[in-house]
Amino acid sequence: MNDVMTRSEYWRLSYRRDRYLEFLSQDELEKRACDIMGNMTFLSGKGQIGLRAFSEGGAYWMPLWAHVLEEFALRYGPYPNGFTNGFVKGTALVKPSHPDEPLAKKAIDSIGGIRPGRLYKFGKKEHLEPMLKRGRIRIAPASYYSDPSLNPAIKDEELSFSIKIRPRDVKAEDMNGEEIPTFGNVEVSFESKTNYYVSCFAANYTYREFDDFEADSCIVINEPREFTKRLLSRVRRIKPDFRGFASHVDYIDPLNHFSGEINVFLAKHFRYAYQNEYRFLWVPDKPLMELDPFFVEIGDMSQYAEILSI
Known part of the structure; x- marks a missing residue:
């Protein structure tokens, strides 16, 4: 046995x-x-x-x-009981190309394949070519990404993040100190006191991003340190009242978060983890909710970056 x-x-x-x-x-x-x-x-x-x-x-x-x-x-009962027909519709699943090789693979192989330590910016060629040639980058407020017209892979609520706490982990009392029974998960929201600027990149290349972001091109940044130095320095001159920094995003399972406070600036729902996001942020010295997008130019990027198209 x-x-x-x-x-x-x-x-x-x-x-x-x-x-x-x-x-x-x-x-x-x-x-x-x-x-x-x-x-x-x-x-x-x-x-x-x-x-x-x-x-x-x-x-x-x-x-x-x-x-x-x-x-x-x-x-x-046993699978597939409980699952409704078509429940996966709209899910961020990868799109197979078999028997053809993914166009994304052909593109990255043309420059020697995937290498660690790069950053990637996916988008339309008409926008990425000026970025490569002049370093022209559009920087948007975080509130922009809640626009319902955006691609589902891009749309998100960047000014708040919610987790759900199990009833057993919650203790509620009335004004007399008597415990109040809790039924169901208790939702706790963390909200930013200010809007902020953000510019998003990918820290990995996985063959699916062109489809996810409805892109036909990608800028491959071979020297992220040089790019980071130039971008943060240039924005500092334009927005001296904003503190700039860069970091990997922290992907959080809202049902299994046990470490207390959440950094709303870097927190994203774990459904987006496949995106491997690395973001640049600029937070105002004083809270501001109304922010307008702006463009910055950091100069020709061709010495440390290149463009791929499919």
Whole structure:
């Protein structure tokens, strides 16, 4: 008799001991399933959809997927019970090109393939060519990204972030000090006291970004330190009352955040983790909510950057 437990069985058993998805609605649970699928899959060099290896992010995403399946099973029975038809519509899934090689692979291979330490800016050639030749960059306020007309991969609420705390972790009292029973998750929101400027780049190249951002071109920044120095220096002259810095984005699971405060300037929902965002930010010395986009020119970038098109 084989008593060895598979990874999936272990993950499901662990979930039953801590059923953190219990209070999600069916729609919310399906949305979480989509968020996880969008990150646990990738586009291979052959144009096929694959699952991330354990050593390349799978160790994080696969248990979460097992937890979702177990919650559905506990509510509705074995898979696919509970999943509505077409629930993945609109999910940020990779788009296969097989049997053709991804155009993104052909493009990056033309300059020697993917190398660590680069930054990438995806967009339309008509906008990226002036950026390469003159260093012309549009910098928008964070509030701009809540515009509903934006591409779903770009649209987000950048001035606030919400997490959900389980009832067992919340203690509520009335004016007399009597404990108030809590039912369902308690939502806690963190909000920025000010608008700020942001410019977004990718810190990795994964063959899917051209589709995600509806782009036909990409600027590859081979020397991020030089670019960072020039960009922060130039904006400092134009906006001396703003403090500029750059950092990787912190992707947060709103149902499993246990470290207290959240830096709203760098926090994004974990559904966007596949984007590998690296952002430049400028925060005003005094709170300001009304900000207008502006352009900055940092000079010819061709000595440390190049453009790819598909």
